[in-house]
Amino acid sequence: MAEDVKQGSQPGWTASPALTGLLRLAGEGAGGAALADALRRLALSHDEVRQAYCLAWQAGTGTYAELGSGERLPPGPGDPLQASDAALRARLAAQGEIAVAALLELPCWLAGRLRRAGIRAGLALAVELAPGQPGLLLLVLDEAPGSGLGRWLGELLGACLQLARAQLQPSPVLGGDDEASLLLDADGRLLDLNLAAHRLCRDCGLEQVEALLPVNHLPLLRACLGQRRAVGPVSVALGERTLLWRFVPAGAARVLVRGHDASERLGNEREAAQARRLYRLIIENTTDLISRHTPDGRFLDASPASWTLLGYWPEQLRGSRLRALLHPDDVALMRLAGEALELRGYHTLSYRLRHRDGHYLWFESACRAIRETYTGAVVEIVSVSRDISARVQGEEVRRRLAEVIEATTDLVLFIDRRGAITYLNQSARRTLGLAEGQDAPPLASLLDGRDLQRLLETGLPCAERSGAWESDMRLHPPGAAESLPLSLVLLAHAGASGGYFSLVARDMTERELREAQVRRHQDELAHTARLVTLGELASGIAHEINQPLAAVVNYASASQRYLQGAADNPQALARVAEGLERINAHANHASAVIRRLRAFLRKGQRRLQALDVAAVAREAVRLCAWEADNSRVAIGEHLPDNLPPVYADRVLLEQVLLNLLRNAIDANRETHPHAASRIRLTAGVEADGQRLWISVEDQGPGVSEAALAHLFTPFYTSKADGLGLGLSMSRSIVEGFGGELCAERRPRGLRLLCRLPLAGGEHPQSQQESR
Template structure:
């Protein structure tokens, strides 16, 4: 059907004969069983192919070629079979034979007025069914097409889609551009592309005798603008269209952009303004009220300079003009005065708008942003950076991988890292204990709580000795949720020296106190030594007597041996007493070791047993077995326990005045890894005021006391990481409790020598 429509259109449009011939051959080639199709035009003596087909030359001299016999036969008979044509004495018969066309139909057919033509259709038995009536059908069809109303002269040549309509708005003919548009699937037919009121438009165009242009229509999402051009003589209208999809889209985008620009201008928090080159306001966005306290109407026609801070006026007034003229753009930071009188920092990006032909600056468009908060934050950061740089503490910045990224000058000096030297990893600057502590608890603790505190030692580069430090690890979170850390370390060398000096003084004082205590225990010590010495003398005398009776008494030798054994036993006892006294009086550096608290309490009891007996005081023991050890100095801790026992004996002596009384010393384990030793007396007790001042240096209730025993004892215990407290006992008396961390517990604090 498409080829048939094309042939009819070409005939109505009076297209060239070759184009009509080619369309006719394409139409015939679509029939079932059809072979080659050729259309030949009469050239006065011979038939020659038109529309692209070719035939070989016939037999004989071409100059003598003639198809007159065939032309005459077709004048009386409109159709011949190719077999019949081959019997005629004509030039074409030889040509067809040489071309191999033996079966088919030869049809006399004119494609134009005054022009004879011949259609050759090759076909075998399959084509016989339709070849018989093809000639009559084509003749009638071409006759109708030739007699139909001709199309508009420029319809076929119009590059825009066009449609010829009659006065009833019915389509007469469409050009190739319109058919191509329909082939794209834009619409089902041509009428669907027309505006909905196209019938009224056709009548109006014919009645008024003038064109109607740019009538919009839409089909399948595409937009068209139609023009209706009347042809009053023929009572028909040529409808032409052009696609306006892109144009309408651009127009909508432009309108949307204008609305968006207006919305941005009216709602942005930045100040958008237009100025002359000299700084006079031409216009401003409503943000001027929020930022400066002025409405746009108040700023129009006003100069900018009175609002600029005096220190920034030269930069804004002079440098900006030169930069805009030369470069066309400028970004600057300055202060503007608010209507209330205070100044705000602004960052302004300006661009010059030039005259098209001369290039002169006609106005300036500026976008100003309030950066007061940012400037203040930068100033705070600058001040903070100066503080960090000048800080005598060591400040180190650490990334999540544990690499150092920054050290302040104090840290570089302390760690022997000159400027420009590659920074090592943090782990190389920590001693083993601190490094393990940081790895085990530090990073996680800082992330969880924001800060982690510890004490340890830093190892500077080179041969410098390690530094004792108290450090804080701070965890920070960047804007991208990335972790980073700061390490602030304080050099504790001076404190360590002071602590060592304090311990030395404390040890001196404790040694003096031990000497005083030894003097006070002199009677008991003499008794402790005299007893074994007297026993040694007695056993020595008895042994001498038994030696004289060796000949007469058979048991004499055995008695002598027993006496010597007892002499050895009592001599060792006296030696042990002297050893304990020498250990108690020992003077030197502290030696921290794991101690059995029960054993140490019993050693202290032996030193004051004689004194307790003289005061008729019974010491009851409630010492638990199998307690974990404590980590302390034996002599100092024994001195503390002895001091507590002697104070309890004095308290009982004061209250009971020679009457029998008792003291209880006990030990036990407490929750949290603590061990406690309690000494509970039966004395007069203490008032609340006395309890508060009991551990104050030089406070005492004894007429001959110095008031240093309990104060010194508390200092010793706290040095071991423990506590020493006093509590009243119901019914009178006082209980002194010494609490120490068990060795290896979390509460333990190791004291470094």
């Protein structure tokens, strides 16, 4: 029988692959786990066996424990430290077999495990997995086996294992091979295999070793025998594993199939190939210039970015010297870079290279030295270069801007969204009296409360929307007695760490002085104009004063006569009292006329106050009433009594209205020299409720479209004896109040419209915001 087992390929009897594998493992002296798996495969190859367990005796614990990679039994009941299978071992040593039904009656640990696993029928056979290593093979059957069958099977297995160990020797071809090896005949039947093949089959979780081979292993085997050459390698994918097999002729009718698990190697090769493709993709598509150089600065190779950056293809750069492209001022930098690479092995520098078109570009290069393994000498330099021309230009622009900001006489402050000052230039520090390095004071201490609120609530949102916001404010330097007028521009900026704002402020003290001087000159000119106007109105003024004076003289003479005849006339005293009363009334009237003239001729600084426009307009009408009557011009007043007040100087506003009325009288007199005409004086509040308007509309000849554009130009006039300063001065006065003066053509005549801000708003001189 041993001869038949050893020559399993002889005609008349063929061993199963499971039995062949078991015998091979026994002959090669395989360990208990591999032999246990082979025993289980052999047992499970029979249809009657539902499950098989291979267990070995554990002398230390006195129990049986599973071997191999098969299914495990559950633990038994009770304390594992008190477990014992001694009774079972004694029974097997005496009988060689025991039915599962009888085993369940024994007082042993394995019996409890079988009960928990639900095993009720089967057979336990005593086997010796290795010399001196007792064990058992538990076969789970559907029904109890016949008497003596188990003992006979156990003796047969033991004899086969003993015979295999005694007579079977490892094949000289397979035994010393670390790779999995199978010996097949011409029809693909398994003749022999080594221990490495068993391990590979177990690691892959396969029951049959033939499942390791490619599905087309028969055509490959025949090709190997027919062509008498090795075929392969052929790959087999088993889950995440990849096996490589090679078919080698081993005689006339045999083939040796050798293979191994190449999953890790193939995975590494795939990753390496992917990395090479990725590196090549990066090098070919990066915007940076990747180049290799000799230690003396010659190009060995360059990436395609050389064309985009320098105008040269890599083929044109190979063999050329880098120094030929360097800016003359940067040659010394390359010598220092070579010394640094020799010393440290890496270096970063910035320099200029000449483009093919002739202009120079700034580059930043990170260089690394490649050294010879044994001597350490630098044999090659790898460099990654980036065009930083835009960055250098930007830094230069920022440097120049910083110099301008520090040198400018304007105050420059950087603030955040909360209004905290983060930077001040030198001019701002000098103005605030701050030493270098001293922290800036809070913005709330430098501005008035209303100005600060307007800056934060109105200025910041406006600057974020439109980029800039302008206003006039006053700055209060710490410890200074007087505040400084500022013309301020707020700019919004976007930074890497968030948005911020800059305040550019100019000291407007000199401008205020000039504006005050201009206002004084304007007031002098207006006073002169009032004197001229009064001279032009002299006839009317004389008439208005002579009339009450003549009445006073008449009433005084009559009173004297009544007093002389008082003794004879009882009514004389009553007449005298009546005369004195009328004298007093006419004298007061003359005094009021003189008082109005003196107020109109007042000279001094303008006094802005809330005024009733209707009252001022009526005063202006009274001043020119005699002139209007002489010219047969009626002035129609449509002035509501409930107009809101405006903020202006009374004398200057009265002068403007008088100038408009007299111009209208002249225009009417020119068109209607011998007929009656009319001037319409009206006032009202605009629809938005922000301004009040006063209109003077005449019935004169009007003006042409071309003349309308020059109507307010100084020294422009249509009168033969006029200077052309009245309307120009009037517009300047109205604009000083924060209003405007304009003219509109009418079908009959001209309408002059004056708009003034209401007194309830902000002071006109502080309303300077343009954005």
